[in-house]
Amino acid sequence: MTATAATPTAGAGRVSVARGYRFELVKLVSQWRIRLLVLACWIAPALFVAGVGQQSTLPSDTLFGRWMLATGWAGPLVTLGFSGTWALPLLTSVVAGDVFASEDRLGTWRHLLVAVRSPRRIFAAKALASLTVILLLVVGLAASSTLGGLVAVGNHPLVALDGHLLAPGDAAGKVLLAWACVLAPTLALAGIGLLGSIVLGRSPMGLLLPAIVALVMQLAQMLPLPVAVRLALPSWAFIAWNGLFTGPAQLGPLLIGIVVSLLWALTATLLAYLLFLRRDFTSLTDEGSGRRAVTAGLLPLAALAAATVAVVAATTGATGSGISQAKVQHSLATEFAHLYRMQTWQLNRPAVTEAQLKATATCNKGSVRVAAEGPGNDWRCVVSWHLPGVQATGTAVYQLDVTSDGRFVADGDGPKEVNGYFLVRTPTGDAPNPLWQFDGDLALLRTSKG
Template sequence: MSAYPTGNGTLPIRSGAWTGAGRRSGTAIVLRWEVAKLAAQARSRFLLLACLIAPPIIVVIFKGQQPPKDTIYGRHIHDSGYAVPLLILAFAAQWVLPLLAALVAGDIFANEDQHGTWKTILTRSVSRAQIFWAKTLTAIVFNIAVFIVLAASTITASLLIVGTQPLPGLSGQLIASGAALKLVAASWATALPPILGFTALAILLSVTTRNPTVGVAAPVVLGFVMQLLSSIGGLNLARRVLLTTGFEAWHGLFTQHRFYGPLITSIAVSAGWAALCLAAAYFSLRRRDITGG
């Protein structure tokens, strides 16, 4: 028997020739350990708590201020609780969402380099591929959970504090409360593909730079650069392949005649970024010499 280290002991993994079922079992053990390790970190718990309690505070602040009329849905935040989560979504897309995507993903591999624990976890029964996919799935699932908590808290607080009045659409039409709730929830859901793209980008930087600071900060900086490029005229084709453009895909849901082209493009572009980044990260980890720790 060999083992996967836990810090408080070991998890047994059978050695020897591995069958397909054995490989899946080994990956599941590593995945359970990565989830447990992440759950034990105070940073993870504080992040989830911040996503839960920060939105109501922000909504209260918005309610007591003059509406930012030069921002999409800014002029309506005192008239409908459905406008507030859309305004927050627009602001969060600038740097908050890329940061949330990178906080765990940008550190989850580099942390092993920082503490010199690669040789410890790479036992003869746990392959690099199993560790890679376990860590990747852990980061993805955690980021989805964080985003759901943030979205739910924002929408709930907005409706409780401001109200459930009908929402004006981007074409001037009035959207009834029930329909507005579904559209607002769908709008937040459209941010998931680019968030997962930023998660994959953070994983790539975590693997290749071996530096947690770079893994967390670089995706945010790159997000700013993408937004700057998207604001430059004459770069329509380039703008479509930027991850940050997908954060605006929800606009098409609020017109009189809805259009889904930007959303479809966002899903395709985000999937492309995720596939390329994860493939590069995987092969980088496979080729790396970890004999030093």
């Protein structure tokens, strides 16, 4: 009778993953800091975008920042750029980096194991709960910034990174896709957070690990490293969404960044799972082990990074910085032609097409003796174009600041009536001359157009 009674009791005590997931999700959202983060992500971006829309100065040093008074679709892209650099790494640190370590601080592992009776189900429940909260935060950032921009500025066309206008419907689709693309590197940081939370235990380093890894990768993107190394880091996917806003879209680097990020997410989560199953839960004061962190966390991820660099270099043929004279000249001439048409329309001049303009650019890095390649703020370009019925060739000078990730800022250097500073009238109000200063993006991988 005793054995018979024990069987249903054991079956009744079995906790499913779904039930454990609900329990862990309630534990997470009951924490004041998680509630505060959710509230901030769903409110702060809208207030920021709406506030900028009421100012006379713009964050022009941020990608799409100079267009925040022209269209509501620029706001979510500015927020996305900030989120990829700072917000998302910090959010994943607070959520995924603490989901296991909190049990160490509270000393509740024994109670949880007695209740659930399966480390596998505990891991699945905690990982899914943290992923749900992270997705909620990302959706809040995207939805809030988009709503704030549309309400404050309006549903107007967006100027892409090659100068052509995106209709509101096209802009909406690309903005949504850009936010969806950064989910992959966010998952990579979340996996690193789970790994740090398990390996380092109650140590504060476990909580900070995703933010530290993201900071190191961001610094690596700023250094003059080969393009194959850049594309093989998960942080590249936080940048590669820029390629959606060129024509044609630069999908190759974006897809590489997403695949690499998912590989990192899978590897880090699998390492965290295996280490969790091997953990000694009899110790109530697990502070983590530095040796274990290196052998079980750092070395496998370093090996993965080396492998992805080798694969990317072999499959893409990418060498050097990926920034060449031909690419700079082609991108600048293309964008100039698009923006010239916009300026022509704003100034009520006779319409002209890009084919009629036949715009070309000649660029160097301050001197013909210096190799015209690689990042730098010493690029100097002369753009030439032709107008129908006009014999003389028009020319305009630009100073370019090209960053290592392929973004460039073109600053007009005359003649003043072409690319100098003056205001033009637009449907949304007076705005600076579109040919004065503008942002662009280079295709770091080889393309058919060089």
